[in-house]
Amino acid sequence: MAVKLAGLKDNARKTAIDELQACMTDAAALSMALKQAHWNLKGPNFIAVHELLDAVKARLDPNIDEMAERIKQLDGQAIGTVEAVAGGTRLAPYPTDLTATEDHLREICDRMRAYGGRVREGIDAIEEVGDQDSMDLLTDASRQADKDLWLLQSHLD
Ligand SMILES: [Fe+2]
Numbered sequence: 816m817a818v819k820l821a822g823l824k825d826n827a828r829k830t831a832i833d834e835l836q837a838c839m840t841d842a843a844a845l846s847m848a849l850k851q852a853h854w855n856l857k858g859p860n861f862i863a864v865h866e867l868l869d870a871v872k873a874r875l876d877p878n879i880d881e882m883a884e885r886i887k888q889l890d891g892q893a894i895g896t897v898e899a900v901a902g903g904t905r906l907a908p909y910p911t912d913l914t915a916t917e918d919h920l921r922e923i924c925d926r927m928r929a930y931g932g933r934v935r936e937g938i939d940a941i942e943e944v945g946d947q948d949s950m951d952l953l954t955d956a957s958r959q960a961d962k963d964l965w966l967l968q969s970h971l972d
Contacts, residue, residue: 824944827946835889835949842956855913907929931961
């Protein structure tokens with residue numbers, strides 16, 4: 816049986832489902848990239864960056880969960896398999912041969928920036944159709960992504 820939220824037009828529901836799915840797909844790819852960097856980096860700031868990457872992931876993962884569960888409230892299907900993420904993300908494949916902390920930070924910042932941009936696209940698209948709650952959810956995710964990008968990028972400048 817469908818949830819059928821009252822006061823939401825069908826096109827708002829459909830647009831929000833598509834945008835939330837695209838954002839959660841990029842977030843899931845980013846989440847795995849954060850671990851790839853967390854495990855493999857080496858360098859003078861090792862412990863600070865190693866721990867920061869895990870903290871960023873710990874703030875990102877609940878947003879993936881919120882996006883997926885909002886899709887269910889909108890009567891959509893949340894797709895979070897590794898195959899769907901690999902096939903659907905706009906993020907570039909994460910290099911598997913890096914070790915230097917700076918190289919990992921650059922790669923992660925590129926992907927944080929791309930993810931943040933995708934979430935902002937989602938906010939704009941959903942604003943046009945009028946689902947304030949999905950917009951609010953993505954706005955939280957976007958604000959967090961901006962802050963974490965700043966924390967990561969500050970190690971490079
Ligand atoms: Fe760890």
